[in-house]
Amino acid sequence: MEKVITGMIRRAARLMLEFADPAVYSKGRHADFVTEADVAVQDYLIGELSRAFPQARFLAEEGEGQQLTDTFTFIIDPIDGTTNYFRRRRCSMISIGAVEGKEPVFGMIYDPYRDELYHAERGKGAWCNAERLHVADMPLEKALIGLGSGPYYEDLFDLTSRSFAALLPKAADIRRTGSACMDLCDVAAGRSDGHFEWQLQPWDYCAATLLVEEAGGRCGNILGGLVTYDRGIPHLAASARIYDELQAILQQVWRAGQP
Ligand code: IPD
Ligand code: CA
DSSP, X not given: OHHHHXXXXXXXXXXXXXXXXXXXXXXXXXXXXXXXXXXXXXHHHHHHHHHHOTTOEEEETTOOSOOOOSSOEEXXXXXXXXXXXXXXXXXXXXXXXXXXXXXXXXXXEEETTTTEEEEEETTSOEEETTEEOOOOOOOGGGOEEEEEOOTTOGGGHHHHHHHHHHHTTXXXXXXXXXXXXXXXXXXHTTSSSEEEEEEEOHHHHHHHHHHHHHTTOEEEETTSSOOOSSSOEEEEEEOTTTHHHHHHHHHHHHHHTOO
Protein backbone atom coordinates (compact mmCIF):
# COMPACT_ATOMS: atom_id res chain seq x y z
CA MET A 1 0.00 0.00 0.00
CA GLU A 2 2.80 2.42 0.93
CA LYS A 3 4.50 2.23 -2.48
CA VAL A 4 1.29 2.62 -4.49
CA ILE A 5 0.05 5.58 -2.44
CA THR A 6 3.48 7.27 -2.52
CA GLY A 7 3.24 7.48 -6.31
CA MET A 8 -0.33 8.79 -6.17
CA ILE A 9 0.32 11.47 -3.56
CA ARG A 10 3.38 12.76 -5.43
CA ARG A 11 1.42 12.97 -8.69
CA ALA A 12 -1.45 14.70 -6.84
CA ALA A 13 1.07 17.25 -5.53
CA ARG A 14 2.27 18.00 -9.07
CA LEU A 15 -1.34 18.61 -10.05
CA MET A 16 -1.83 20.92 -7.04
CA LEU A 17 1.24 23.00 -7.96
CA GLU A 18 0.18 23.32 -11.62
CA PHE A 19 -2.55 25.86 -10.78
CA ALA A 20 -0.92 29.29 -11.04
CA ASP A 21 -4.03 31.22 -10.00
CA PRO A 22 -6.75 28.79 -8.87
CA ALA A 23 -10.37 29.88 -8.68
CA VAL A 24 -11.48 30.28 -5.04
CA TYR A 25 -15.04 29.72 -3.78
CA SER A 26 -16.57 30.39 -0.36
CA LYS A 27 -18.08 27.41 1.46
CA GLY A 28 -20.42 29.77 3.34
CA ARG A 29 -18.87 30.03 6.80
CA HIS A 30 -16.37 32.66 7.99
CA ALA A 31 -13.07 32.34 6.05
CA ASP A 32 -13.95 28.85 4.76
CA PHE A 33 -12.77 28.38 1.18
CA VAL A 34 -12.31 25.72 -1.45
CA THR A 35 -10.32 26.15 -4.67
CA GLU A 36 -10.56 24.38 -8.00
CA ALA A 37 -7.25 22.70 -7.07
CA ASP A 38 -8.77 21.12 -3.90
CA VAL A 39 -11.50 19.58 -6.07
CA ALA A 40 -9.07 18.44 -8.81
CA VAL A 41 -6.67 16.82 -6.31
CA GLN A 42 -9.51 15.09 -4.48
CA ASP A 43 -11.06 13.78 -7.72
CA TYR A 44 -7.67 12.53 -8.87
CA LEU A 45 -6.93 10.72 -5.59
CA ILE A 46 -10.36 9.12 -5.31
CA GLY A 47 -10.14 7.96 -8.94
CA GLU A 48 -6.69 6.39 -8.49
CA LEU A 49 -7.37 4.91 -5.05
CA SER A 50 -10.65 3.33 -6.13
CA ARG A 51 -8.90 1.65 -9.07
CA ALA A 52 -6.12 0.30 -6.80
CA PHE A 53 -8.41 -0.58 -3.84
CA PRO A 54 -11.84 -1.38 -5.32
CA GLN A 55 -13.36 -2.34 -1.94
CA ALA A 56 -12.40 0.95 -0.25
CA ARG A 57 -14.86 3.63 0.74
CA PHE A 58 -14.09 7.35 1.00
CA LEU A 59 -14.59 10.27 3.37
CA ALA A 60 -13.12 13.45 1.91
CA GLU A 61 -13.24 17.12 2.77
CA GLU A 62 -14.83 18.33 -0.42
CA GLY A 63 -17.44 15.55 -0.53
CA GLU A 64 -20.96 15.57 0.80
CA GLY A 65 -23.09 13.29 2.94
CA GLN A 66 -20.45 10.61 3.45
CA GLN A 67 -20.74 8.44 6.56
CA LEU A 68 -18.04 6.33 8.13
CA THR A 69 -18.76 2.62 8.53
CA ASP A 70 -16.54 -0.24 9.78
CA THR A 71 -15.44 -0.92 6.20
CA PHE A 72 -11.92 0.06 5.11
CA THR A 73 -12.17 3.78 4.32
CA PHE A 74 -9.75 6.38 3.04
CA ILE A 75 -10.11 9.76 4.79
CA ILE A 76 -8.67 12.46 2.55
CA ASP A 77 -7.81 16.12 2.80
CA PRO A 78 -6.80 17.08 -0.75
CA ILE A 79 -5.19 20.32 0.47
CA ASP A 80 -4.81 21.00 4.18
CA GLY A 81 -4.05 24.69 4.44
CA THR A 82 -6.29 25.87 1.60
CA THR A 83 -6.01 29.54 2.52
CA ASN A 84 -2.20 29.26 2.68
CA TYR A 85 -2.34 27.62 -0.74
CA PHE A 86 -4.23 30.34 -2.60
CA ARG A 87 -2.38 33.09 -0.70
CA ARG A 88 0.89 31.47 -1.87
CA ARG A 89 2.24 30.89 1.65
CA ARG A 90 3.82 27.52 0.69
CA CYS A 91 2.48 25.86 3.81
CA SER A 92 -0.05 23.22 2.72
CA MET A 93 -0.07 19.41 2.70
CA ILE A 94 -1.97 16.54 1.09
CA SER A 95 -3.24 14.00 3.62
CA ILE A 96 -4.47 10.43 3.07
CA GLY A 97 -5.48 8.38 6.10
CA ALA A 98 -7.09 4.95 6.14
CA VAL A 99 -9.32 3.55 8.86
CA GLU A 100 -10.71 0.08 9.39
CA GLY A 101 -13.27 -0.63 12.09
CA LYS A 102 -13.15 3.17 12.59
CA GLU A 103 -9.49 2.96 13.75
CA PRO A 104 -6.58 4.42 11.74
CA VAL A 105 -4.30 1.81 10.17
CA PHE A 106 -2.36 3.87 7.63
CA GLY A 107 -1.45 7.52 7.09
CA MET A 108 0.52 9.39 4.46
CA ILE A 109 1.03 13.15 4.28
CA TYR A 110 3.04 15.01 1.65
CA ASP A 111 4.51 18.50 1.86
CA PRO A 112 5.20 19.42 -1.76
CA TYR A 113 7.13 22.58 -0.90
CA ARG A 114 9.74 20.79 1.23
CA ASP A 115 9.48 17.41 -0.50
CA GLU A 116 8.73 15.76 2.85
CA LEU A 117 6.77 12.52 2.75
CA TYR A 118 5.36 11.46 6.13
CA HIS A 119 4.14 7.93 6.58
CA ALA A 120 2.84 5.74 9.40
CA GLU A 121 1.34 2.30 9.70
CA ARG A 122 -0.14 0.93 12.91
CA GLY A 123 2.64 -0.83 14.82
CA LYS A 124 5.37 0.06 12.30
CA GLY A 125 6.48 3.51 13.45
CA ALA A 126 6.29 6.99 11.94
CA TRP A 127 8.60 8.25 9.23
CA CYS A 128 9.54 11.42 7.34
CA ASN A 129 11.28 10.35 4.13
CA ALA A 130 13.83 7.82 5.47
CA GLU A 131 13.97 9.24 9.01
CA ARG A 132 12.18 7.58 11.92
CA LEU A 133 10.17 10.11 13.94
CA HIS A 134 10.01 10.48 17.71
CA VAL A 135 8.13 13.07 19.74
CA ALA A 136 10.14 15.44 21.94
CA ASP A 137 10.47 15.19 25.71
CA MET A 138 10.33 18.86 26.80
CA PRO A 139 8.64 20.13 29.96
CA LEU A 140 5.76 22.54 29.35
CA GLU A 141 7.83 25.64 30.20
CA LYS A 142 10.16 24.81 27.27
CA ALA A 143 7.39 23.62 24.93
CA LEU A 144 6.23 25.05 21.60
CA ILE A 145 2.48 24.60 21.27
CA GLY A 146 0.70 24.74 17.91
CA LEU A 147 -2.69 26.42 17.99
CA GLY A 148 -5.44 25.95 15.44
CA SER A 149 -7.63 29.05 15.51
CA GLY A 150 -10.85 27.34 14.37
CA PRO A 151 -11.44 30.11 11.84
CA TYR A 152 -14.76 28.72 10.57
CA TYR A 153 -16.51 28.62 13.95
CA GLU A 154 -17.30 32.10 15.28
CA ASP A 155 -18.76 30.63 18.49
CA LEU A 156 -15.28 29.25 19.33
CA PHE A 157 -13.31 32.50 18.92
CA ASP A 158 -13.56 33.43 22.62
CA LEU A 159 -12.59 29.94 23.81
CA THR A 160 -9.62 29.91 21.42
CA SER A 161 -8.46 33.37 22.56
CA ARG A 162 -8.71 32.39 26.22
CA SER A 163 -6.76 29.19 25.51
CA PHE A 164 -3.99 31.25 23.90
CA ALA A 165 -3.91 33.61 26.91
CA ALA A 166 -3.75 30.71 29.37
CA LEU A 167 -0.95 28.88 27.58
CA LEU A 168 1.34 31.72 26.52
CA PRO A 169 2.76 32.34 30.02
CA LYS A 170 3.07 28.61 30.75
CA ALA A 171 4.75 27.37 27.53
CA ALA A 172 7.86 28.66 25.74
CA ASP A 173 5.72 30.00 22.87
CA ILE A 174 2.73 29.40 20.61
CA ARG A 175 2.75 28.68 16.84
CA ARG A 176 0.00 29.05 14.18
CA THR A 177 0.86 27.71 10.70
CA GLY A 178 -2.61 27.53 9.08
CA SER A 179 -2.25 23.78 8.45
CA ALA A 180 -3.27 21.37 11.20
CA CYS A 181 -1.50 18.60 9.31
CA MET A 182 1.75 20.53 9.34
CA ASP A 183 1.43 21.27 13.06
CA LEU A 184 0.78 17.60 13.82
CA CYS A 185 3.74 16.47 11.68
CA ASP A 186 5.87 18.89 13.72
CA VAL A 187 4.66 17.25 16.95
CA ALA A 188 5.47 13.78 15.57
CA ALA A 189 8.94 14.97 14.49
CA GLY A 190 9.70 16.56 17.89
CA ARG A 191 9.90 20.04 16.33
CA SER A 192 7.10 21.18 18.60
CA ASP A 193 5.48 19.60 21.64
CA GLY A 194 1.73 19.86 21.26
CA HIS A 195 -1.10 21.07 19.07
CA PHE A 196 -4.79 21.69 19.72
CA GLU A 197 -7.83 23.10 17.96
CA TRP A 198 -11.31 23.35 19.50
CA GLN A 199 -12.94 21.94 16.35
CA LEU A 200 -11.07 19.86 13.79
CA GLN A 201 -12.43 17.43 11.20
CA PRO A 202 -11.32 13.81 10.58
CA TRP A 203 -9.69 14.68 7.23
CA ASP A 204 -7.52 17.28 9.02
CA TYR A 205 -6.25 14.83 11.64
CA CYS A 206 -6.77 11.22 10.50
CA ALA A 207 -3.36 10.47 8.97
CA ALA A 208 -1.52 12.82 11.34
CA THR A 209 -3.04 11.30 14.50
CA LEU A 210 -1.58 7.92 13.57
CA LEU A 211 1.75 9.62 12.80
CA VAL A 212 1.87 11.26 16.25
CA GLU A 213 0.86 8.05 18.03
CA GLU A 214 3.41 5.96 16.13
CA ALA A 215 6.06 8.58 17.02
CA GLY A 216 5.32 7.94 20.71
CA GLY A 217 2.90 10.83 21.30
CA ARG A 218 -0.71 10.92 22.44
CA CYS A 219 -3.87 12.22 20.75
CA GLY A 220 -7.40 12.57 22.07
CA ASN A 221 -10.48 14.70 22.56
CA ILE A 222 -9.58 17.77 24.64
CA LEU A 223 -12.70 17.26 26.73
CA GLY A 224 -11.90 13.59 27.35
CA GLY A 225 -11.94 10.31 25.48
CA LEU A 226 -10.38 9.03 22.32
CA VAL A 227 -10.14 10.53 18.85
CA THR A 228 -13.14 9.66 16.69
CA TYR A 229 -13.14 9.51 12.89
CA ASP A 230 -16.85 9.70 12.07
CA ARG A 231 -17.20 13.33 13.23
CA GLY A 232 -15.06 16.32 14.17
CA ILE A 233 -13.81 16.84 17.72
CA PRO A 234 -11.82 19.27 19.89
CA HIS A 235 -8.49 17.66 18.99
CA LEU A 236 -5.36 17.53 21.14
CA ALA A 237 -1.99 16.01 20.27
CA ALA A 238 1.12 16.19 22.42
CA SER A 239 4.22 14.42 23.59
CA ALA A 240 3.52 11.87 26.30
CA ARG A 241 5.37 14.15 28.75
CA ILE A 242 2.95 17.12 28.57
CA TYR A 243 -0.32 15.65 27.26
CA ASP A 244 -2.12 15.45 30.63
CA GLU A 245 -0.91 18.88 31.77
CA LEU A 246 -1.97 20.51 28.50
CA GLN A 247 -5.36 18.80 28.57
CA ALA A 248 -5.96 19.92 32.18
CA ILE A 249 -5.20 23.58 31.30
CA LEU A 250 -7.50 23.50 28.25
CA GLN A 251 -10.30 21.81 30.19
CA GLN A 252 -10.01 24.49 32.87
CA VAL A 253 -10.28 27.21 30.20
CA TRP A 254 -13.37 25.47 28.78
CA ARG A 255 -15.01 25.13 32.22
CA ALA A 256 -14.42 28.83 32.94
CA GLY A 257 -16.58 29.70 29.91
CA GLN A 258 -19.51 27.48 30.88
CA PRO A 259 -22.60 29.16 32.36
C1 IPD B 1 -7.73 23.88 7.94
C2 IPD B 1 -6.34 24.02 8.46
C3 IPD B 1 -6.30 25.03 9.57
C4 IPD B 1 -7.28 24.74 10.65
C5 IPD B 1 -8.66 24.50 10.11
C6 IPD B 1 -8.62 23.43 9.05
P1 IPD B 1 -8.24 23.35 5.43
O1 IPD B 1 -7.81 22.94 6.93
O2 IPD B 1 -5.86 22.78 8.92
O3 IPD B 1 -5.02 25.07 10.16
O4 IPD B 1 -7.30 25.79 11.56
O5 IPD B 1 -9.50 24.10 11.15
O6 IPD B 1 -9.90 23.20 8.57
O7 IPD B 1 -9.65 23.89 5.48
O8 IPD B 1 -7.26 24.36 4.97
O9 IPD B 1 -8.14 22.05 4.72
CA1 CA C 1 -8.66 21.01 2.93
